[in-house]
Structures are given as structure tokens and as C-alpha cells.
Amino acid sequence: MVEARFDAVIHAPLRLRICGLLRPVDGLDFALLRDSLEVSDATLSKHVKTLTAAGYVTSRKAASTERSDGRRIMWLSLTGPGRLAFDGHVRALREIVGTGS
Template sequence: MGEASFDETIHAPVRLRICGLLRPVEQLDFAVLRDALDVSDATLSKHLKTLAASGYVSSTKVASAGRDDARRITWLSLTNAGRSAFDAHVLALQQIAGTLA
């Protein structure tokens, strides 16, 4: 297990939930993440920009195979740094809550 480290960037409620949803998967579609969080496109974009600026989230845009228009799907992933920071933040929260063995 890594070292606990409270992370102000991750701790904001929407960003904490973004990281929590991205942590167990390789990638998620922007629309799926938006719907799971029940936030607007603009709200999700703002929080993703903050996480990306910290090096915690990466995005890839790909053409949608089932579409005739130019719209593309945005896939989001936690980077290795993002996974490490999220895991350390969760450990810090567990320490604060007194739930670590």
C-alpha cells in the first residue's frame, strides 16, 4: 500500500467522484461519466480541465463508428499519476476517519 497524502485538487466533491468512477476502469466515455455524476457538460469539462492540468486525467477523442456526423467520442482515463494520487488521497481520508487498520 502506498503512502497517504491528502490532495486538495482531488478532494473537491465532483473531482473526487470523477476519480472514483475512473479508478476501476481503463477508460470511460465523457457522456457516461457526465450522466453518472448527474452534472452538465460544462461542469464536467471544468473539473476535468483541473484534473488534466494536474496530470491526473487524460482524454482521447475518437470518431464514433455509428455516426454519420463529425461528432467524436471523448474517452477519459486516470493517468498513472492520477491513480497514485487518488489512492494516496483515499488512504489519507481513511486515516482521518480512523478506519485504517
């Protein structure tokens, strides 16, 4: 069981949403994440950079079979420590609001 631990890096509303969307999947396309969150490239990049610096998110670029222009897609994923930190943060929030684990 993950220990409840409030995490100020994750707690920022947009970063919490980013982690929440990345948690159940192996990775998400940057553009899909941006569109889901309804933010600009710059805004998402800023928050991803913060999560990456904390060791919570990783990115990789890969060629797309759907594109003919040679551009690569950026995929974002939670790292192992990122998953643990997110789970611990969610648990801490549940304790704060009194809903337990």
C-alpha cells in the same frame, strides 16, 4: 503500498467522484461520465480541466462506430500519477476517519 497523502485537487467532491468512477476502468466516455454524475457539460469540463492540469486525467477523442454523423467521442482516463494520487488520497481519508488502509 501507496503512501497516504491528502490531495486538495482531488478532494473537491465532484473531482473525487470523477476519479472514483475513472479508477476501476481504462477510460470512460465523457457523456457517460456526465450523465452518471448528473452535471452539465460545462461543469464536468471545468473539473476535468483542473484534473488534467494536475496531470491526473488525460483525454483522447476517437471516432465512434455507433455514430453516423462523424462526431468523435471524448474518452477520459486517470493517468498513472492520477491513480497514485487518488489511491493516496483515499488512504489519507481512511486514516482521518480511523478505518485504516
